[in-house]
Amino acid sequence: DAGVTQSPTHLIKTRGQQVTLRCSPKSGHDTVSWYQQALGQGPQFIFQYYEEEERQRGNFPDRFSGHQFPNYSSELNVNALLLGDSALYLCASSLFGTGGRSGNTIYFGEGSWLTVV
Amino acid sequence: GDSVTQMEGPVTLSEEAFLTINCTYTATGYPSLFWYVQYPGEGLQLLLKATKADDKGSNKGFEATYRKETTSFHLEKGSVQVSDSAVYFCALSRTPASKLTFGTGTRLQVTL
Numbered sequence A: 001d002a003g004v005t006q007s008p009t010h011l012i013k014t015r016g017q018q019v020t021l022r023c024s025p026k027s028g029h030d031t032v033s034w035y036q037q038a039l040g041q042g043p044q045f046i047f048q049y050y051e052e053e054e055r056q057r058g059n060f061p062d063r064f065s066g067h068q069f070p071n072y073s074s075e076l077n078v079n080a081l082l083l084g085d086s087a088l089y090l091c092a093s094s095l096f097g098t099g100g101r102s103g104n105t106i107y108f109g110e111g112s113w114l115t116v117v
Numbered sequence B: 001g002d003s004v005t006q007m008e009g010p011v012t013l014s015e016e017a018f019l020t021i022n023c024t025y026t027a028t029g030y031p032s033l034f035w036y037v038q039y040p041g042e043g044l045q046l047l048l049k050a051t052k053a054d055d056k057g058s059n060k061g062f063e064a065t066y067r068k069e070t071t072s073f074h075l076e077k078g079s080v081q082v083s084d085s086a087v088y089f090c091a092l093s094r095t096p097a098s099k100l101t102f103g104t105g106t107r108l109q110v111t112l
Helices: none
Strands: A005-007 A009-015 A019-024 A032-036 A045-052 A053-057 A064-067 A074-077 A089-093 A113-117 B003-006 B011-014 B019-021 B024-027 B032-038 B044-050 B058-059 B062-065 B075-077 B086-094 B098-102 B106-111
Touching: A005 A089, A009 A089, A009 B075, A019 A032, A019 A089, A019 A113, A032 A074, A064 B086, A074 A089, B003 B086, B003 B098, B011 B019, B019 B106, B024 B086, B032 B062, B044 B062
Parallel strands: A009 A113, B011 B106
Antiparallel strands: A005 A019, A019 A074, A032 A045, A032 A089, A045 A053, A064 A074, A089 A113, B003 B024, B019 B075, B032 B044, B032 B086, B044 B058, B058 B062, B062 B075, B086 B098, B086 B106
């Protein structure tokens, strides 16, 4: 049973460019959330997708956008990259409505390391 | 809004020492509480969780008890090993949204 998979694992972009990160959730999960983890900090919630719609959004600008596909996989897009966007981007998958209760768990991928130069 | 406060690190211990990492939270209602661990160069792994007051989560010798009266969820282990060296994150979530609010993390370094 594959867990949460993310790609690419590492990438370097230049300020002003655009980036797309990809995530495949754990088998059986239908909800994908994205987090940004700056160096030395805890992960910060970006947004969550369920049924191909953005359900919740954290305090991130519109430069951050996403998409969920019918197979539940997801993309995170960041436009007009800034140096401050350099971080580890984590994808988490879960079953909608469980939030960790009822024995279900939120699973994280290993992340995509983005460096903006 | 919701928030999680963890003790500052790094925490440096000798092998077999007792570990406590403090975590307190601010949230209305009854959130679920979690401890996640992040080993160097890796993503987050769930270590343990508790979903209601007075619940004790445990895993791999680690324990934490959900204390509603003190809004705390302190992580403890009786005897740490070098392999426990990692960053530990306390987090909370509300159902059904599953959004996690994390603390800033506490780095644990265990030496021989």
